[in-house]
Amino acid sequence: MNDDPRWLSDQEQLVWRSYIEAATLLEDHLDRQLQRDAGMPHVYYGLLVKLAESPRRRLRMTELARYAKITRSRLSHAVARLEKNGWVRREDCPSDKRGQFAILTDEGYAVLSRTAPGHVDAVRQAVFDRLTPEQQKSLGEIMRIVAEGLQPSEAGADLPWLR
Amino acid sequence: MNDDPRWLSDQEQLVWRSYIEAATLLEDHLDRQLQRDAGMPHVYYGLLVKLAESPRRRLRMTELARYAKITRSRLSHAVARLEKNGWVRREDCPSDKRGQFAILTDEGYAVLSRTAPGHVDAVRQAVFDRLTPEQQKSLGEIMRIVAEGLQPSEAGADLPWLR
């Protein structure tokens, strides 16, 4: 609808460049760290964490996908892999025969406790140890805003017809 | 060396969670946007941009990899694909027979000019339009710090034996 593209200002370009670079390097760094120390990529680790935090260490597939911000398809493949490792198992949902629970096994929990300290350290060294408390706070606010704007379907998506 | 893991505080956990969520959603969003409108993932688009900005629209493979913060291997595969699309071509480096230039073709440049406005819009809508000028500035500073900390080998990496 808008003919004339609003380019990024020089300022904005620098910000965007820094973001892309940091995000790329960081994800890469954590992927390697976890692949080396825990035998799985960062996303998979995140799945185990979500399960560990959940009541009875279990979550419906769709819910887990929503929390982790990934597609159900991706989750299916991921859980299949984690199941092969013995870190997660599936169980049918009694109340909905279509449903499946992903459940963190004891072995999965063990991997997590064994590798969590190292991972936290990596995150600290890469991010928190380098930022002032104000910057940390600011980062949280900023990323929360961005995340909210990209949420697939807002809960109270009011008046969508107004944009 | 440190026995006692320094966990993230509740504050820090929230920040980290927001970061992961936003970064995941954002990369996903831009990947889809570019796959749909330009027929390539976000990283590949970034490669074309780097080339477009370079003198004579060309860059040595290693340099391109360094700018884009990806491995040479990944770049090799990526350029192979972009070559198939006719958006990039390779040329031998005369002064170093091991070397290769990746060169943006006219067709590649055309794709870029055709799709850049839409991409900029997507970035604006997802990020810049939602942040105050102070937040934008802050984001830039924060990400620059993080990126610098993860750079494979610092130029003046002084006294690495002291950590």
Place this chain on the structure above:
DNA sequence: CTCAGTTACTTGAACTCTCAATCTCTACGG
């Protein structure tokens, strides 16, 4: 000059992710 070490880049296989089906089951208006 020479050859051991390094740099530039590529390759193939294993793994992960995406996208478009597909399948089963639930919900519900008629």
Place this chain on the structure above:
DNA sequence: CCGTAGAGATTGAGAGTTCAAGTAACTGAG
């Protein structure tokens, strides 16, 4: 009840990424 729209989850194929290994060419100490 029946029929069907939609939800929950999986699958397979194709695309992308990683890791380890490989080739070829440069570099420099001796």
